[in-house]
Amino acid sequence: MKTFISAYEAKAIPLYRESAIASWNANITGTAEDYSKSEKASFEYARIFTDSVAFKELKTIKESQAMKDPVLIRQLELLYNSYLGGQVDTALLAQQIRMETEISKKYANFRVTLNGKQISDNEVENILKTSTNSSDLKTAWEGSKLIGPVVAPDVIKLVKHRNLIARKTGFSNYHEMSLKLSGQDPQEVTKLFDELDNLTRDNFAKLKGDIDTFFAKRYKIKTSDIRPWHYQNRYFQESPEIYPVNLDKYYANQDPVKLASVFYNGIGLNVDAILAKSDLYEKPGKNQHAFCTDIDRSGDVRTLDNIRPDSYWMNTILHELGHGVYSYYNDMTLPFTLRDAAHTFTTEAIAEFFGRLAKDPQWMLGMGVIDKKESDLISDDCHKSLRLQMLVFSRWAQVMYRFEKSMYENPDQNLNELWWNIVEKYQLLTKPEARDMPDWATKIHVALYPCYYHNYLMGELLASQLYYYLTTNVAKGQTLVGDKAVGTYLKEKIFMPGARYYWNDMIEKATGEKLTAKYYAKQFVE
Ligand SMILES: [Zn+2]
Numbered sequence: 125m126k127t128f129i130s131a132y133e134a135k136a137i138p139l140y141r142e143s144a145i146a147s148w149n150a151n152i153t154g155t156a157e158d159y160s161k162s163e164k165a166s167f168e169y170a171r172i173f174t175d176s177v178a179f180k181e182l183k184t185i186k187e188s189q190a191m192k193d194p195v196l197i198r199q200l201e202l203l204y205n206s207y208l209g210g211q212v213d214t215a216l217l218a219q220q221i222r223m224e225t226e227i228s229k230k231y232a233n234f235r236v237t238l239n240g241k242q243i244s245d246n247e248v249e250n251i252l253k254t255s256t257n258s259s260d261l262k263t264a265w266e267g268s269k270l271i272g273p274v275v276a277p278d279v280i281k282l283v284k285h286r287n288l289i290a291r292k293t294g295f296s297n298y299h300e301m302s303l304k305l306s307g308q309d310p311q312e313v314t315k316l317f318d319e320l321d322n323l324t325r326d327n328f329a330k331l332k333g334d335i336d337t338f339f340a341k342r343y344k345i346k347t348s349d350i351r352p353w354h355y356q357n358r359y360f361q362e363s364p365e366i367y368p369v370n371l372d373k374y375y376a377n378q379d380p381v382k383l384a385s386v387f388y389n390g391i392g393l394n395v396d397a398i399l400a401k402s403d404l405y406e407k408p409g410k411n412q413h414a415f416c417t418d419i420d421r422s423g424d425v426r427t428l429d430n431i432r433p434d435s436y437w438m439n440t441i442l443h444e445l446g447h448g449v450y451s452y453y454n455d456m457t458l459p460f461t462l463r464d465a466a467h468t469f470t471t472e473a474i475a476e477f478f479g480r481l482a483k484d485p486q487w488m489l490g491m492g493v494i495d496k497k498e499s500d501l502i503s504d505d506c507h508k509s510l511r512l513q514m515l516v517f518s519r520w521a522q523v524m525y526r527f528e529k530s531m532y533e534n535p536d537q538n539l540n541e542l543w544w545n546i547v548e549k550y551q552l553l554t555k556p557e558a559r560d561m562p563d564w565a566t567k568i569h570v571a572l573y574p575c576y577y578h579n580y581l582m583g584e585l586l587a588s589q590l591y592y593y594l595t596t597n598v599a600k601g602q603t604l605v606g607d608k609a610v611g612t613y614l615k616e617k618i619f620m621p622g623a624r625y626y627w628n629d630m631i632e633k634a635t636g637e638k639l640t641a642k643y644y645a646k647q648f649v650e
Contacts, residue, residue, distance in 0.1 A: 146166070148426060195624070205307070232412075236248050245412045271565070271566050275565050302576075339366075350554065369502045384441045395452075442482055443478060466630040470586060477591060485498075485499040511647075527542065539562065598613045
């Protein structure tokens, strides 16, 4: 195993780095040349895991059950899954990456056209958030959905192609393969989603009623005339602002990057090196979303954002830097394979844990964004607003999880109908009359970050679990601001162990309990 690892690291480390840098560059410039470099580099990296001789070697070691060293055993587990995922015809794999790159370009270059003028996603969101004119809202929302027909046929081809790969690897479809290879049992995840559905359904229905009453007044229409464009964003994935607290105004004259940097440094998690390498503001051709990337698992960590001074981007930069510190404070004495998060959702948990602070009046007070009087004034509405945000998000995550699962189980079914059936069931939205469009394809995650969305919700559960643990057992006061014990705990219990332990073992070691939904319910369901 040790010999195997040495040979593996000699190949993997440089190719991992090259691929991460090429992808970073492509996301920033959006040029065909950079995308083609990125495609080539990610293919070269992925090709490592297609080595069938190496896979047989791992299989022999695994079946011998001869190893006793837990660090080697853990590396074997992770590498075995990576190589199993790579036992695919190289031509099929190359084709998959080519398809993904083509689709990625279409998303990056798409701009909504409104009154003959091209506008950015930020501007679409701005119209949906601020306009009170139903016909303007409808036009902006429908405009944003026009990417759907542009990419849908390509996405269906890609889904079938991924399924072909999964079947050749011994799985029934790509969704099942993705979860299993990432160390999750699909039945266990579905069970967790069913429990959450039960836990949130009634409360959400009640709050959704409040939302509709609020919007009927705001738009001067009947509640029965409310449609998906009335909810202030393209997918109803975030909660509309129905409480009289407008957090954007507090951030309008703030610098989200500076606030985030002061905060993280204050709890003993230094983000200067991350920010110095990051690309933070809007540019033509640049990816309009946000992400964080660990370039080399040796301290080169970067985040791409499109920051504006508002609460959305305050949340986002706190979120991305959460991923950032998780990577940055990895234990550099661990082998390369274990210098990673315990699971992708555990890094989402840390990101969300920090992202939520953007709406926390205690935090805003501690950071000097508002004063004590203002903090007391908005505290109740802020809690209601966060609760709404969490419930709205949990229902949206249900849509994504169940749609993807069903799509991979049968990509030939009527996906437009499937999407709206699930949206109506879980988000309680009303489908626009006779709408038969591939609205599912407008969500970039369906195409390019497949079978991943459920991790955001599992991340939320863990974020709540960590929040209770930290505020009960670690933090000295009410607020986390300036509390170095918080940074120390996270470094020692979460970041440094990296992928050393199976995710649920890591959570148990850090909090005394395995992952549970009860703290999420405690925090957000009454
Ligand atoms: Zn994230």
